[in-house]
Each structure stands twice: as C-alpha cells, then as structure tokens.
Amino acid sequence: MEEKSKKKFLERETTRREFLKLTGKGFGGAVISMSILSMLGCESQQTVAYALPSGLLLADASRCTGCQRCEISCTSIHDEKIQPFISRIKVSENYNFGNEGPRLDYYRQNGQFGNLSMSPETCKQCREPYCGRACPAGAIFADPKQGNARVVDTSKCVGCGACEEACPWHLPTIDPETKKSTKCEACGFCAENCPTGALRMIPWEDVKKAMRRNGYRFS
Amino acid sequence: MAVSYGWAGKILRVNLSNGRITTEDTNKYKDYIGGMGIGYKVLFDEVPVGTHPHDANNKIVFGTGPLTGSGAPCSSRTNVTSLFPTNPKHMVADSHMGGNFAASMKYAGYDAIIVEGKARGPVWLRIEDDKVSIEDASKMWGQGIYNTTALVASEMGKEASIAAIGQAGENLVNLSVIMNGYSHSAGGHGSILGAKKLKAIGIIGTGSLKIAGKAKDLLDTNSYMLKELIGANNNHVVPSTPQPWAEFDSKGSRWTAQKGLYWGAAEPPVETGEIPPGDITTVGLRTQKGVKDLGPVAEKYTKRMGGCQSCPIRCFSQLEIPQLEKFGVSRFVSNTCMGYSAPNGVMIKGTVDQFEKDDGTFISKTLGSQLADDYGVWCNYGMLGREFKYIYESGKLKEVLSEEEYNSIPFELLEAGDPAFLKDFYRRITFKEGEFSHLGDGTYWIAQRWDLGDDFWHGKAQKIWSPLGYPVHHSNESGAQVGALISCMFNRDSQSHTHQNLIQSGLPADILREVSAEIWGSEEAFDFPAKYTPMNEYKAKFAKWSIIRNVLHDSLTVCNWMWPMMVSPVKARNYRGDTALESKYMSLVTGENYTEESLDLAAERVFTLHRALTVKQMGTLDMRNEHDVIMDWVYDMDPEMEPFTEGTVKMEREDMQTALTMFYEEMGWDKKTGAPTKDTLNRLGLDFAARELESMNLLP
Amino acid sequence: MGDYMDENIDYLQEDVADFITLNSRDGKIVTLEEIETFINNEEKDPTDVTEILESIKSELDLKTIDDSEGNTFYYSGNEMTDKYAGIIIRVKNKDILKLIGDTVREESRRYPRPTYVTMFNLPPYNLTEGELEDMLAELSIDSEYRDLKFTHASNGTVFVYSNKHMSKGYADYLAEWIEVGQDENP
Structure with missing residues (x-):
C-alpha cells in the first residue's frame, strides 16, 4: 500500500515537472498560455493557473459567485475555526466594492455594488516572494513537502505583519487571535470545495491524460 | 471568559436615545437557540403592549444563531424581529435577509444586536469587532441604499458588511426594507430604523467562529450534505428537463442546469450543463435563476449567479442589461423571485416589448427591482401590485385622489405598457407624495383609509389570506390544510418553506407519500396536489413540523428556503434526505449533545413564545376567531366545484375548524381558543410567560 | 501520436472507459463497431475489444441494451439510467x-x-x-x-x-x- 502511494506520488511529481517544462514556467508561473489551458478544457481569458503538488490549480474569476466557501474551507482545515479574515484566499473583502474599494463611480467598478464582478485573490507563490524577503524572523520558507510552496514556520513567526505589508496583494494575514501569519500553502483545498469551479484542481493524472491525448510524449 | 463554541457569546445592545453601548452574555438566551428565539424573548420581555412600531420604546433585534457563519451550507441569514408596522395591531413579526451580514456579525463577536431608543439626528452604527460607535449620518440621510452603502464603506473600508435603509425607510413608509449586499432585503422593518434615525449598520469582523468538534468532522459533514443531500434552489431534487443521469424530471424545478444553457454574459459564457449529484464543485451551477425568474430572454444578459455567504446554491441571478440605463438606473441587476415579480405585478396592463422580442416583462422586472431596492420599498409579498390593480380598476383611486393628483399620475404609460411608469410609481410611494402614496401603508391600513369593503378583502384576485392584511404565501395551494394552517400562525405572510419544498421537490407523489409516512406517521399527511382529502391528524403533524423547522432554521440560523433536507437527488439513497442534519451540525459546532428531538423542542418553545406574545399583544384569548382567520375566497372559489374534488384547492369551512382544533392539540394549546395553556407554557420552560399572561387574565 | 509502449493496455482500457462514459453522459449509447472505430481512429493496436469491455465492466457499471434489429448498445450505468437508455432504443425502433x-x-x-x-x-x-x-x-x-x-x-x-x-x-x-x-x- 505504501509502495503504491509512493509510486503515485512520484508519477504525479513527474507529470508536474513535465508540465512545467512544457509551459516553460517555474512553480510561481502564474499565467499559462491559453492553448495549454484549452487543452484542459478551459476557455476563459480570466484564468490563472498554478502548478501545485496535488494538481494544477485554475482560478477563473468569471465563474466566481462570491459564496465564500473557499474562505470557510481554508480556515477550517488550517486553523480549526471559521475566520474569513485570515483566509489565505480572499473573496469577501472584495465582495461589495472590488479590490480598490468604493469610488465615486462605484456603480461601474468591480463588486456587487458595481459591475457584479468578483475579485478573488489567490497567493501567487512568487519565485522571489516579497513576504519571505520582508520577514525579519526568516519564518517564510520554500517547503519541499509542499512542492516548494512558500509557507510560514509558525514557531519562528513573531506576528509583526511585515509579510502582509510587503505582499503587493496583502495576502498573508496576521491572525488577531494567535498573532501568527497565515499564508497560502498551496494545498488546493479551497478548489476542492468551490461549488462553481471558479477554483478548480485538475489532478496530475488528468493533466497527464490530456497532455497524452494531445500528442505529448512523456520522456 | 470561557470559550464559546458556535455562539459568539455576546449580544450587543445600543441605545440611540442616550448613546449607551453595552454587551451582555448570550447564555441567558440559549434555550431559545438564537436568531428568532432571541428576538421574541427580547420583544416579550422588553417592549410594552400598545407600543407603536415607530416609538422609541420599540426595539429591533438583528439575530443570528450558533450555526450562522459556521460554514454549514446556507447559514448566513439575519433574522430581524420587531413590531410590524403593516400589522393592524402592530404585533411582533420577523423579516429576514441573506447576504454576508449575519456571518459578519458572528465574526465581529455578536450573536445579536438589539437597537433601542431613538436618535435625535441621523446616525449610523459602526462596528469593528469590539469597537462600536454611533456616527453622524447626516451626509447619508436622503440617499438611496446603494449610495449609503458606498458612503459607509468609504469610511470603514471595502471589507465592511453593511445593512442600510433607503429613503422609504427614512420616510416611515410601512412597506420598506433593510438591505445588505445590493439585493438581500428584510421586508417590512425598514421604517423601524427610519424612526430611530438609524440609517445603516456597518460591520467588520476579524474574529473567528470556534467549533467544539474537529474541523475535519465538520468538513466531512459539509461534504456529505453537498454530495448526497442538497439539490437546487428550494431543494428541488430533480432537473427541469429529461437528462441521462436522472430518473425523474419536473418542468417547474429550479434545477434548471442543462446542456446548452449558459450564463450568457460571462466572459466566456459559462455553460450550466448537466449536473448529476455527487460532485461538490458543480453544485452552484444547478440553478440558473435568470431564465427561471425572467424568462429565456435573460440568458444572454446573465453574468453569473449570486447569493449568500456559505451557500453553494446560487439563487440570485446577476445580469448586465445596458438598455436599463435608458431609464436612468444601473445596468447591473441582482435579485431573485419576488424581488423581480413584484414590480412586474405593478404593471397591471402588461409591458410591451421594449428593445427586442418578448423583453417586456423582463425589463419591468429588472427595472422595478433596481428602483425598489435602491429606495428600499417592500411589496408585502406581491400585495402592492394587486392592491394597485384593485383601486385602479375599481375606480376607487379616482374617488380618493383629488382630480389634480389623479391627473398628475402618468396612467398613459401604464395603459401603454411602458415600464417607465414604475419610476413614477415607486417615487410617489417612497417620498410619500400625495394620497396615492398610502399604497405604501399596507393592506389593512389602505382598506381602513379608503374604506375598501368585502369585495376587496374577500376577492380571489387580491389573494389576501388574513384580516391581518397579509397574502397567500404557500397556503391552501400548497398541501391543503397543511399550508392553510401554516399561513394562519404568524402575524405577517408565513415565511415557512418546509412544506412547499417537499411538495415542489419534483419527485413523484408515491415517493413523497412514502417520505411523509416516514416523518409524520402516515402517507395521509401528504395530499396529491389539488386532490385534497378532509383533515386528519397526520396533516396536523406535518403542519406543526413544518413550522417548527422553519422557526428552528430562523433561530440557528440556516435558510428555510433550502433546509430541512427531507429528500435528496441521489437514487442510491432512494431519494431520502436526512432530517437529523441540523442536530449533527449543532452537536459538532457547539460540543453539546443535540438531537432532532431536543432541537425540535427548543423550536417549539420559540414558536409557542411567539404565540404567547401574540395573545399578549392582541389582548384576547380567542385566537381561533380573531387571529387564525381566513378570507372567504379560499372557501368560495370555484363555485361549480365541491371541496375535496380533483382540480380545486378550495377549502371547506368546518373542515378548516377541525384542522385548527387538531393543530392546537398537537401544539398543546387550548382546543377552543388556540391560546397556549399554562401546562404547555410550563412544560416548555416558559413559566415567565404563563405568569405574565395569568396576570393579564389571558390564560385559557 | 500517443506513445503507448509497455503501458499500452492500461491506456487503452482507460480511453475506452472514457469513450463510453462521456458518450453516456452526453446521452448516447454506443455499438461495438463505434467502440472499435474509436480504437482504430486513435491508431491503437488492435486488441480484443470484448476483453477490454469485460475489464472495465464493474468500474463503469457497463450495461447493454438491444434494439429491435438485434443491435447491441453499450452505456455506463454510472452516467445513464435504464429508463433513459430505454427511451433512446424506442426512438431508434421508431416506436x-x-x-x-x-x-x-x-x-x-x-x-x-x-x-x-x-x-x-x-x-x-x-x-x-x-x-x-x-x-x-x-x-x-x-x-x-x-x-x-x-x-x-x-x-x-x-x-x-x-x-x-x-x-x-x-x-x-x-x-x-x-x-x-x-x-x-x-
């Protein structure tokens, strides 16, 4: 049993590397070319893709309906409580007035009170993460167990908020209850719980299948 | 303070007369669960009989419960409790709104907000976790709900969740709403805030809802509900067209997802497709509500669906309709159900095509939705349009309006089917312009004011259910005596969807009758639609259970438009739902051992407290003859048909009295009057109510 | 096109399973000939189709239904009800x-x-x-x-x-x- 899951893991990891080679992107490669995405059955221009250990994560704002189940799922699994404020994916804070907040012409801007567009924000897992560079305690590191996602070592985190400040999208958040930074670990659990596929996790097995059927030869 | 699981643990009390802001422990309300339960207890204990809804002595309670914000699906409902302005005796009633507001209250640390007193000038309430302040709202006063929300957000930050009233509420129009999140409105209580000069409440909650059990178990329960139990909007569990995976289908189902049906204005268009059960990641595509509420023309304007925090069923359609700008409103519209159909009901001569074929009612519905929502006008569940139709067509309007006022109303637009009429209509009501605007007072009050007689009250076309001035809302047409009983028990139109969801689930009657037997003891609880049988005890049990679960949901708070899970779309489950799901969530979240029975008992306590409060406010024991009364048309419709024959939903007078008796017995109320007995009040732990009613000579 | 090598048979099973699954999901029942044509079009090695069908039978809840001319059609019970397949056949039979x-x-x-x-x-x-x-x-x-x-x-x-x-x-x-x-x- 253990052997089998190990083999499966290795197979996944191979597909992930092959995929990244094909797309010419490293881990943090956000925008993957449309032709590759359409190979996976994804036609939206608004799609952003991330290669996570467990699969390819696609985020498509045009399918987001603002239900915030991603935030609920994220903090349940990581924090054992429900607390959208510290969710590693942000939907509710942009719900009414988009990323920019209310402006004079709010009725034309993003958000429920504007053009009804949603602005889900996901961690980019930057190659050179601003959050990590800003952390005075060296608490943010690339975790090989998480496919080199940038994660927080809570034993080192001092809760100073430098990561939140430094991130251009302010995605890491200091939990006011624990005084620790909460930051996306690229686990993909949000996607598994998105009821409209605005976040979608395509397992590497399926990516492999799609690549194979589109004539890609694995070395 | 000890950690509180599920409940936030605190209730916020704001007195606008003296500016005092205090908190109190939620514990003392725990027997009432939350939401509606807290609301009734506060109103019973604290608001004197005879108080006018717009008096400083009236209080308004924004209530949530232990499951609100817990991530349990469909759990961001705010239950609003206060005296009800449209009710002839201003008795207590609830209004409800979805959106984000309820969940935000919990994350800020409050199970309820009690607002009392009256501010001297316009104010708004600012809540940032435990920092609470009363702010000057003079800049916002006079603004619509949309601008008000933007103004509050510009002071608090984009993340604030905001409930506000529009000009209708400010102007003390009885038919007015409190709204959050662009279109989630609580109807009938807007003017309470207006009278208190409270324009808006903004909340930022950075805290958490703590769960006693393991998060993993909670997530597994979510997964179980979403994979095996939940259907589409109203928990319809079959698709609306024949589909390969589905044994059953039903044209009226809100499970409208199908091949070739899109959110047509999304970029690129999103196909709803066929959505068999079992996959969490497609549940939200099942209900394409745009075409359901607005017709096929809506498909290409549909950007996405919308809805409430935590709810995977997206029952609001959100559209971009550039043509609406020609009427001076935003091109972006979001609403659902009655929010669309009520304004269309005002267009009593129909609406002609506006910009393309068959778009008449589509434009009326969406334009009217924008107007009513920004002004904050309520429709009394569709009564507003029917009342207008009655006074216009009967000539009453001409009689009660001055000639000058009558001639100032652009009836030529109405007659021509031009939706621009709606702009004039809603403006007059909102700003209380002239005699016409009394349409906004509500059914009972216009009948008094304009001396409307029996043909108004008892005419089938008006669909008035009760002398208390509210209409049919899943009444005799929904489960015969079951729906009829449910519609008699509250002080406004019934908000219970329990029975309606089962009856309309889309499953064939044989399965529904089996399910009924399993829950209520006999297949006889369930009548075939419009093929009614005389009253029996199982229908009384069905009616009681429907109300109890509705009350439970408004106390937990979860959405009774989805819950309880009586049936399922899954064939392997033989389409059976799980009525113990509420208790599973409650036990997990609070760490206390709840069962179906213990929750139902708590809800029975809440509902009986409502009844006791109604007796107290009406000052009479005789609920049977003074409260639980049905208009004649329900008994006299279809004169050529007898009650209990195929094809009519006509009720029978004596049978309905039997139904009341059986229902009172189920509730432990006095068989003769329908008032709660001392024994029942004591059994439910409502001794205080028994004592007070006794002192008022109001115990049977 | 595809590189099958020693994993050939696995892929073929997977592809045939997907072919039937997707057709059923799409409301279509398929004949043996259609399955063979699919395999040929994919330039896959000729294999005993019935053997493949046997191997995926339980995974797909593979079912068959005959029309009035004796043709046999396949569909996945995971994706399509017997009632639906029955209607398709009656339409084919011009009934x-x-x-x-x-x-x-x-x-x-x-x-x-x-x-x-x-x-x-x-x-x-x-x-x-x-x-x-x-x-x-x-x-x-x-x-x-x-x-x-x-x-x-x-x-x-x-x-x-x-x-x-x-x-x-x-x-x-x-x-x-x-x-x-x-x-x-x-």
Missing part, C-alpha cells in the same frame, strides 16, 4: 406513438401531472416540430389512445394527459399551476 402514450399515462398516474407536449422535442425524444405535430394528430384519432386528452395553460402551453388517471378539471388545474401558478407563488 414513437406508443412511447408518447406510455410516457403520458405513466406521468398522469405517478406524479401525477399532465405532460407538456414539447417535452418530446427534447432529448432523448428529439422529435422535430413536424414529427411531433404528426404524432399528436395520430394520437387524437387512434382508438388505442382514446384516453389521451389535451389541455392548455393560459400562457398557451399545450399538455396531454390520460383521463384514465386524471379528470379534465384536474389536468386543467395542474397545467395552469405548472405554467403560471407556481411562478406567481415563488
């Missing part, structure tokens, strides 16, 4: 009139409800408007179907019902409720 009659009677009896006639334009019935018109005309004169009657709602939608199972008044009420009433009572 339309009886199919409509049976469907209407069953709906009148079981739900109970009158059947909106345009349902027969939808998959899996797929009648053209002309075909439907002809069938309904035939229904109304064929003595076999004397119990089938028509009614319509106030919005013009036409329904058909069996008076063995419901009275005219009942059918009228339900038709109006389905089309108009329930939208007025949301």
Whole structure:
C-alpha cells in the first residue's frame, strides 16, 4: 500500500515537472498560455493557473459567485475555526466594492455594488516572494513537502505583519487571535470545495491524460 | 471568559436615545437557540403592549444563531424581529435577509444586536469587532441604499458588511426594507430604523467562529450534505428537463442546469450543463435563476449567479442589461423571485416589448427591482401590485385622489405598457407624495383609509389570506390544510418553506407519500396536489413540523428556503434526505449533545413564545376567531366545484375548524381558543410567560 | 501520436472507459463497431475489444441494451439510467406513438401531472416540430389512445394527459399551476 502511494506520488511529481517544462514556467508561473489551458478544457481569458503538488490549480474569476466557501474551507482545515479574515484566499473583502474599494463611480467598478464582478485573490507563490524577503524572523520558507510552496514556520513567526505589508496583494494575514501569519500553502483545498469551479484542481493524472491525448510524449 | 463554541457569546445592545453601548452574555438566551428565539424573548420581555412600531420604546433585534457563519451550507441569514408596522395591531413579526451580514456579525463577536431608543439626528452604527460607535449620518440621510452603502464603506473600508435603509425607510413608509449586499432585503422593518434615525449598520469582523468538534468532522459533514443531500434552489431534487443521469424530471424545478444553457454574459459564457449529484464543485451551477425568474430572454444578459455567504446554491441571478440605463438606473441587476415579480405585478396592463422580442416583462422586472431596492420599498409579498390593480380598476383611486393628483399620475404609460411608469410609481410611494402614496401603508391600513369593503378583502384576485392584511404565501395551494394552517400562525405572510419544498421537490407523489409516512406517521399527511382529502391528524403533524423547522432554521440560523433536507437527488439513497442534519451540525459546532428531538423542542418553545406574545399583544384569548382567520375566497372559489374534488384547492369551512382544533392539540394549546395553556407554557420552560399572561387574565 | 509502449493496455482500457462514459453522459449509447472505430481512429493496436469491455465492466457499471434489429448498445450505468437508455432504443425502433402514450399515462398516474407536449422535442425524444405535430394528430384519432386528452395553460402551453388517471378539471388545474401558478407563488 505504501509502495503504491509512493509510486503515485512520484508519477504525479513527474507529470508536474513535465508540465512545467512544457509551459516553460517555474512553480510561481502564474499565467499559462491559453492553448495549454484549452487543452484542459478551459476557455476563459480570466484564468490563472498554478502548478501545485496535488494538481494544477485554475482560478477563473468569471465563474466566481462570491459564496465564500473557499474562505470557510481554508480556515477550517488550517486553523480549526471559521475566520474569513485570515483566509489565505480572499473573496469577501472584495465582495461589495472590488479590490480598490468604493469610488465615486462605484456603480461601474468591480463588486456587487458595481459591475457584479468578483475579485478573488489567490497567493501567487512568487519565485522571489516579497513576504519571505520582508520577514525579519526568516519564518517564510520554500517547503519541499509542499512542492516548494512558500509557507510560514509558525514557531519562528513573531506576528509583526511585515509579510502582509510587503505582499503587493496583502495576502498573508496576521491572525488577531494567535498573532501568527497565515499564508497560502498551496494545498488546493479551497478548489476542492468551490461549488462553481471558479477554483478548480485538475489532478496530475488528468493533466497527464490530456497532455497524452494531445500528442505529448512523456520522456 | 470561557470559550464559546458556535455562539459568539455576546449580544450587543445600543441605545440611540442616550448613546449607551453595552454587551451582555448570550447564555441567558440559549434555550431559545438564537436568531428568532432571541428576538421574541427580547420583544416579550422588553417592549410594552400598545407600543407603536415607530416609538422609541420599540426595539429591533438583528439575530443570528450558533450555526450562522459556521460554514454549514446556507447559514448566513439575519433574522430581524420587531413590531410590524403593516400589522393592524402592530404585533411582533420577523423579516429576514441573506447576504454576508449575519456571518459578519458572528465574526465581529455578536450573536445579536438589539437597537433601542431613538436618535435625535441621523446616525449610523459602526462596528469593528469590539469597537462600536454611533456616527453622524447626516451626509447619508436622503440617499438611496446603494449610495449609503458606498458612503459607509468609504469610511470603514471595502471589507465592511453593511445593512442600510433607503429613503422609504427614512420616510416611515410601512412597506420598506433593510438591505445588505445590493439585493438581500428584510421586508417590512425598514421604517423601524427610519424612526430611530438609524440609517445603516456597518460591520467588520476579524474574529473567528470556534467549533467544539474537529474541523475535519465538520468538513466531512459539509461534504456529505453537498454530495448526497442538497439539490437546487428550494431543494428541488430533480432537473427541469429529461437528462441521462436522472430518473425523474419536473418542468417547474429550479434545477434548471442543462446542456446548452449558459450564463450568457460571462466572459466566456459559462455553460450550466448537466449536473448529476455527487460532485461538490458543480453544485452552484444547478440553478440558473435568470431564465427561471425572467424568462429565456435573460440568458444572454446573465453574468453569473449570486447569493449568500456559505451557500453553494446560487439563487440570485446577476445580469448586465445596458438598455436599463435608458431609464436612468444601473445596468447591473441582482435579485431573485419576488424581488423581480413584484414590480412586474405593478404593471397591471402588461409591458410591451421594449428593445427586442418578448423583453417586456423582463425589463419591468429588472427595472422595478433596481428602483425598489435602491429606495428600499417592500411589496408585502406581491400585495402592492394587486392592491394597485384593485383601486385602479375599481375606480376607487379616482374617488380618493383629488382630480389634480389623479391627473398628475402618468396612467398613459401604464395603459401603454411602458415600464417607465414604475419610476413614477415607486417615487410617489417612497417620498410619500400625495394620497396615492398610502399604497405604501399596507393592506389593512389602505382598506381602513379608503374604506375598501368585502369585495376587496374577500376577492380571489387580491389573494389576501388574513384580516391581518397579509397574502397567500404557500397556503391552501400548497398541501391543503397543511399550508392553510401554516399561513394562519404568524402575524405577517408565513415565511415557512418546509412544506412547499417537499411538495415542489419534483419527485413523484408515491415517493413523497412514502417520505411523509416516514416523518409524520402516515402517507395521509401528504395530499396529491389539488386532490385534497378532509383533515386528519397526520396533516396536523406535518403542519406543526413544518413550522417548527422553519422557526428552528430562523433561530440557528440556516435558510428555510433550502433546509430541512427531507429528500435528496441521489437514487442510491432512494431519494431520502436526512432530517437529523441540523442536530449533527449543532452537536459538532457547539460540543453539546443535540438531537432532532431536543432541537425540535427548543423550536417549539420559540414558536409557542411567539404565540404567547401574540395573545399578549392582541389582548384576547380567542385566537381561533380573531387571529387564525381566513378570507372567504379560499372557501368560495370555484363555485361549480365541491371541496375535496380533483382540480380545486378550495377549502371547506368546518373542515378548516377541525384542522385548527387538531393543530392546537398537537401544539398543546387550548382546543377552543388556540391560546397556549399554562401546562404547555410550563412544560416548555416558559413559566415567565404563563405568569405574565395569568396576570393579564389571558390564560385559557 | 500517443506513445503507448509497455503501458499500452492500461491506456487503452482507460480511453475506452472514457469513450463510453462521456458518450453516456452526453446521452448516447454506443455499438461495438463505434467502440472499435474509436480504437482504430486513435491508431491503437488492435486488441480484443470484448476483453477490454469485460475489464472495465464493474468500474463503469457497463450495461447493454438491444434494439429491435438485434443491435447491441453499450452505456455506463454510472452516467445513464435504464429508463433513459430505454427511451433512446424506442426512438431508434421508431416506436414513437406508443412511447408518447406510455410516457403520458405513466406521468398522469405517478406524479401525477399532465405532460407538456414539447417535452418530446427534447432529448432523448428529439422529435422535430413536424414529427411531433404528426404524432399528436395520430394520437387524437387512434382508438388505442382514446384516453389521451389535451389541455392548455393560459400562457398557451399545450399538455396531454390520460383521463384514465386524471379528470379534465384536474389536468386543467395542474397545467395552469405548472405554467403560471407556481411562478406567481415563488
């Protein structure tokens, strides 16, 4: 049993590397070319893709309906409580007035009170993460167990908020209850719980299948 | 303070007369669960009989419960409790709104907000976790709900969740709403805030809802509900067209997802497709509500669906309709159900095509939705349009309006089917312009004011259910005596969807009758639609259970438009739902051992407290003859048909009295009057109510 | 195209399973020939198809159904109900009139409800408007179907019902409720 899951893991990891080679992107490669995405059955221009250990994560704002189940799922699994404020994916804070907040012409801007567009924000897992560079305690590191996602070592985190400040999208958040930074670990659990596929996790097995059927030869 | 699981643990009390802001422990309300339960207890204990809804002595309670914000699906409902302005005796009633507001209250640390007193000038309430302040709202006063929300957000930050009233509420129009999140409105209580000069409440909650059990178990329960139990909007569990995976289908189902049906204005268009059960990641595509509420023309304007925090069923359609700008409103519209159909009901001569074929009612519905929502006008569940139709067509309007006022109303637009009429209509009501605007007072009050007689009250076309001035809302047409009983028990139109969801689930009657037997003891609880049988005890049990679960949901708070899970779309489950799901969530979240029975008992306590409060406010024991009364048309419709024959939903007078008796017995109320007995009040732990009613000579 | 090498057989099973699954999900039943053509088109090595089908049988809940000419069709029970496959076969068998009659009677009896006639334009019935018109005309004169009657709602939608199972008044009420009433009572 253990052997089998190990083999499966290795197979996944191979597909992930092959995929990244094909797309010419490293881990943090956000925008993957449309032709590759359409190979996976994804036609939206608004799609952003991330290669996570467990699969390819696609985020498509045009399918987001603002239900915030991603935030609920994220903090349940990581924090054992429900607390959208510290969710590693942000939907509710942009719900009414988009990323920019209310402006004079709010009725034309993003958000429920504007053009009804949603602005889900996901961690980019930057190659050179601003959050990590800003952390005075060296608490943010690339975790090989998480496919080199940038994660927080809570034993080192001092809760100073430098990561939140430094991130251009302010995605890491200091939990006011624990005084620790909460930051996306690229686990993909949000996607598994998105009821409209605005976040979608395509397992590497399926990516492999799609690549194979589109004539890609694995070395 | 000890950690509180599920409940936030605190209730916020704001007195606008003296500016005092205090908190109190939620514990003392725990027997009432939350939401509606807290609301009734506060109103019973604290608001004197005879108080006018717009008096400083009236209080308004924004209530949530232990499951609100817990991530349990469909759990961001705010239950609003206060005296009800449209009710002839201003008795207590609830209004409800979805959106984000309820969940935000919990994350800020409050199970309820009690607002009392009256501010001297316009104010708004600012809540940032435990920092609470009363702010000057003079800049916002006079603004619509949309601008008000933007103004509050510009002071608090984009993340604030905001409930506000529009000009209708400010102007003390009885038919007015409190709204959050662009279109989630609580109807009938807007003017309470207006009278208190409270324009808006903004909340930022950075805290958490703590769960006693393991998060993993909670997530597994979510997964179980979403994979095996939940259907589409109203928990319809079959698709609306024949589909390969589905044994059953039903044209009226809100499970409208199908091949070739899109959110047509999304970029690129999103196909709803066929959505068999079992996959969490497609549940939200099942209900394409745009075409359901607005017709096929809506498909290409549909950007996405919308809805409430935590709810995977997206029952609001959100559209971009550039043509609406020609009427001076935003091109972006979001609403659902009655929010669309009520304004269309005002267009009593129909609406002609506006910009393309068959778009008449589509434009009326969406334009009217924008107007009513920004002004904050309520429709009394569709009564507003029917009342207008009655006074216009009967000539009453001409009689009660001055000639000058009558001639100032652009009836030529109405007659021509031009939706621009709606702009004039809603403006007059909102700003209380002239005699016409009394349409906004509500059914009972216009009948008094304009001396409307029996043909108004008892005419089938008006669909008035009760002398208390509210209409049919899943009444005799929904489960015969079951729906009829449910519609008699509250002080406004019934908000219970329990029975309606089962009856309309889309499953064939044989399965529904089996399910009924399993829950209520006999297949006889369930009548075939419009093929009614005389009253029996199982229908009384069905009616009681429907109300109890509705009350439970408004106390937990979860959405009774989805819950309880009586049936399922899954064939392997033989389409059976799980009525113990509420208790599973409650036990997990609070760490206390709840069962179906213990929750139902708590809800029975809440509902009986409502009844006791109604007796107290009406000052009479005789609920049977003074409260639980049905208009004649329900008994006299279809004169050529007898009650209990195929094809009519006509009720029978004596049978309905039997139904009341059986229902009172189920509730432990006095068989003769329908008032709660001392024994029942004591059994439910409502001794205080028994004592007070006794002192008022109001115990049977 | 694809590089199968030693994993060849695994991929073939997977691909055939997906072929049947996706067709079933799409409302189509497939013949053995169609499965073989699929394999050939994919330039895969010729293999014993029945062996492959046997190997994926339980995973797919693979089922078969025959038409009146003895052709066998395959579908996945995970994706398609027997009822749906049955309708497809009856359409293939040109057993339309009886199919409509049976469907209407069953709906009148079981739900109970009158059947909106345009349902027969939808998959899996797929009648053209002309075909439907002809069938309904035939229904109304064929003595076999004397119990089938028509009614319509106030919005013009036409329904058909069996008076063995419901009275005219009942059918009228339900038709109006389905089309108009329930939208007025949301």
